[in-house]
Amino acid sequence: MAIGISGGWDSLALTALAVRYNRRVRPRCELIGLHVTLDASGKTAGLDGGIGRWCADLGVPVESVPPRFDAGRSAPAGCFECAHVRRRTLLEAADSRGCRYLALGHHSDDVVETWLMSLMYTGTPEALPPFRSYFGGAIKVVRPLYELKKAEIFRLGRLCGFPEAPTACSEEERTKRARIQECLAALGSDQRLVRRHLFWAAVRQFERELSE
Numbered sequence: 001m002a003i004g005i006s007g008g009w010d011s012l013a014l015t016a017l018a019v020r021y022n023r024r025v026r027p028r029c030e031l032i033g034l035h036v037t038l039d040a041s042g043k044t045a046g047l048d049g050g051i052g053r054w055c056a057d058l059g060v061p062v063e064s065v066p067p068r069f070d071a072g073r074s075a076p077a078g079c080f081e082c083a084h085v086r087r088r089t090l091l092e093a094a095d096s097r098g099c100r101y102l103a104l105g106h107h108s109d110d111v112v113e114t115w116l117m118s119l120m121y122t123g124t125p126e127a128l129p130p131f132r133s134y135f136g137g138a139i140k141v142v143r144p145l146y147e148l149k150k151a152e153i154f155r156l157g158r159l160c161g162f163p164e165a166p167t168a169c170s171e172e173e174r175t176k177r178a179r180i181q182e183c184l185a186a187l188g189s190d191q192r193l194v195r196r197h198l199f200w201a202a203v204r205q206f207e208r209e210l211s212e
Contacts, residue, residue: 001101002094004086005033005062007051008165009157010105014145016160018103019058032097033062036089038082050163065093079117079176087141095139106143109150112195115202117180127202127209 003018005011015033022028033055035047046064055062067085094102106114111128118126130146133139145153156162184191 001029001031001103002090002097002099003031003033003060004090004102004104005035005047005051005055006105007035007047008105009162010107010110010145010150010153012051012054012162012165013153013156014103014105015055015058015060016156016162017144019060029101031060032099033060034090034093034102035062035064036067036086037064038067038086038089048163048166051165054163063093065089068092080122091134091139091141095135100139102139102141104141104143105145107145107148107150107153108199109195111146111202112198113177113180113184115198115205116184117176120180121176125202125205127205129206129209 001018003011003015005015015031018031022031037046047062052062067089069085090102090104106128114128115125118124128143128146129141131140131142134141184195187194
């Protein structure tokens with residue numbers, strides 16, 4: 001199983017939990033980490049060395065993978081294309097290494113923000129699925145942290161002493177996702193209820209797509 005490792009605490013929580021689970025199952029699954037060298041400005045230098053060593057100490061070697069852009073492109077044009085390039089690069093890298101699963105660290109806040117962001121900026125809500133098969137079923141993307149909140153993951157990180165996470169994106173404070181987060185934060189005490197409703201709206205959309 002390949003694990004997408006951005007360096008953020010969501011991907012580190014996924015790595016730590018996957019290692020712990022893997023110790024309890026038979027047969028054990030070989031775990032490898034994949035890091036796409038990409039942010040909003042284009043190709044980056046790679047994963048922070050301290051995070052790479054932390055993963056290696058857990059028994060998960062991490063390999064940096066250059067992003068695969070369409071011809072003539074060298075940087076993503078916004079959040080949607082960045083996510084698409086990352087996902088495609090990770091899928092192709094995992095498939096070429098013989099992995100049957102690609103685990104991603106998206107949590108419930110990601111589900112909510114992606115659903116609302118796609119609705120507001122494209123007119124069509126896009127639900128992050130908890131699982132989905134690609135390449136004719138050769139590889140399956142899974143999101144084991146799907147129902148966890150970001151705050152719960154950060155609490156785990158503090159308890160377990162995760163290494164400090166670098167800024168994942170050089171445009172982090174100016175992205176469409178950041179604007180969505182500001183909109184939700186402006187709801188104040190209503191934000192928790194709204195996020196819960198949006199999460200289950202995304203889940204119901206995925207369930208409808210699954211049944212079609």
